[in-house]
Amino acid sequence: MPDFDVVDLGPADGLDPGDVAPDFTRPLVTDEFWQDRTLSDLASEGRTILVFTPMVGSFLAKYVWDELDERGWDELDERVVGISAATPYGISRFLDENEYPFSLFSDPGNEVAKSYGIAHDLDGMTGISEPRPAFVALDADRTVEAAWVATEWPDFPDYDDLEERLGLA
Structure with a gap:
């Protein structure tokens, strides 16, 4: 048994296939620098996978990014970009300390989610x-072509099924 409670978050009111994702402008952060980018500009460069995680540094965020790194999602034809309710400084440190090859949008107010x-x-x-x-x-x-959203905390997808759902397999 885990040493923490599993919390039922209930159903999400997320986006469905065919919906147009809301545009936003936020700092896009790497381990070296950040700059404001819009989702529309980023997506116009090709298919994009948005990965929402809790605050960087949490075990859940680390687990997700470890899994994506191990699976080689940085080498996909799609652009994989994260979004976290963390500051650019926190995200930059998280990426650097873990040597992740990804970029994450900083959204400390959680407005994008x-x-x-x-x-x-x-x-x-x-x-x-x-x-x-x-x-x-x-x-x-x-x-939106496909989506997966957690219904409990913590909740992780079956990554093989997720890759198939997102058209990556």
């Missing part, structure tokens, strides 16, 4: 939320 319908309030912390773990595949016009 809220606009995507996948934010959840943290128990006992009024006004504090973070994204549910989620994966959203977008085409160049930001149209």
